[in-house]
Amino acid sequence: xxxxxxxxxxxxxxxxxxxxxxxxxxxxxxxxxxxxxxxxxxxxxxxxxxxxxxxxxxxxxxxxxxxxxxxxxxxxxxxxxxxxxxxxxxxxxxxxxxxxxxxxxxxxxxxxxxxxxxx
Amino acid sequence: xxxxxxxxxxxxxxxxxxxxxxxxxxxxxxxxxxxxxxxxxxxxxxxxxxxxxxxxxxxxxxxxxxxxxxxxxxxxxxxxxxxxxxxxxxxxxxxxxxxxxxxxxxxxxxxxxxx
Numbered sequence: 390x391x392x393x394x395x396x397x398x399x400x401x402x403x404x405x406x407x408x409x410x411x412x413x414x415x416x417x418x419x420x421x422x423x424x425x426x427x428x429x430x431x432x433x434x435x436x437x438x439x440x441x442x443x444x445x446x447x448x449x450x451x452x453x454x455x456x457x458x459x460x461x462x463x464x465x466x467x468x469x470x471x472x473x474x475x476x477x478x479x480x481x482x483x484x485x486x487x488x489x490x491x492x493x494x495x496x497x498x499x500x501x502x503x504x505x506x507x508x
Numbered sequence: 509x510x511x512x513x514x515x516x517x518x519x520x521x522x523x524x525x526x527x528x529x530x531x532x533x534x535x536x537x538x539x540x541x542x543x544x545x546x547x548x549x550x551x552x553x554x555x556x557x558x559x560x561x562x563x564x565x566x567x568x569x570x571x572x573x574x575x576x577x578x579x580x581x582x583x584x585x586x587x588x589x590x591x592x593x594x595x596x597x598x599x600x601x602x603x604x605x606x607x608x609x610x611x612x613x614x615x616x617x618x619x620x621x622x623x
Contacts (some may be wrong), residue, residue: 433613
């Protein structure tokens with residue numbers, strides 16, 4: 390089956406620092422990756438759609454300067470939380486859609502998530 | 509704009525009983541897909557089942573079946589013979605063809621199985 394990894398799985402940082410989270414598709418190419426954020430006991434909220442070789446598309450209300458997304462290759466997308474603050478503490482999950490798939494039935498493969506705690 | 513509604517924040521079910529998790533959706537698209545995901549306490553998202561808007565038959569995957577009622581815009585998940593390992597959060601989700609296939613999630617239902 391398709392595997393998506395995220396690194397790191399856990400990160401604790403001080404307020405004001407920037408944190409980079411990597412999302413990799415290990416055994417397939419992903420033209421499109423998605424980034425979600427999940428607060429405790431809440432649902433997954435889509436933050437942005439990451440397209441290889443082009444700018445990410447952000448959902449309404451998501452600060453693009455705060456959450457920098459780079460999809461530099463067909464297997465890697467990165468999310469950088471710039472100048473992180475305690476309110477940015479959350480569970481960040483990425484998903485990857487296999488390249489060449491055109492139908493809705495094609496499953497997005499989710500990474501295991503990254504827990505960010507900003508002190 | 510797409511919208512997913514799950515009205516059951518939490519449910520308790522006796523082991524071995526069947527359980528239905530409710531999901532309604534709203535979309536103006538003719539082409540869309542409906543998903544159910546399971547999220548255990550570890551946080552990983554586990555794909556359970558998919559139903560396409562043009563699929564005439566209800567989807568089934570092992571103990572999971574999706575009761576798709578297109579006119580009512582509902583896509584309930586039915587878990588037969590529940591097991592203790594089924595205790596988790598369950599999310600209904602939708603993807604529209606016109607929205608670049610991004611998946612939008614409902615608020616979720618926490619299912620707890622009693623031994």
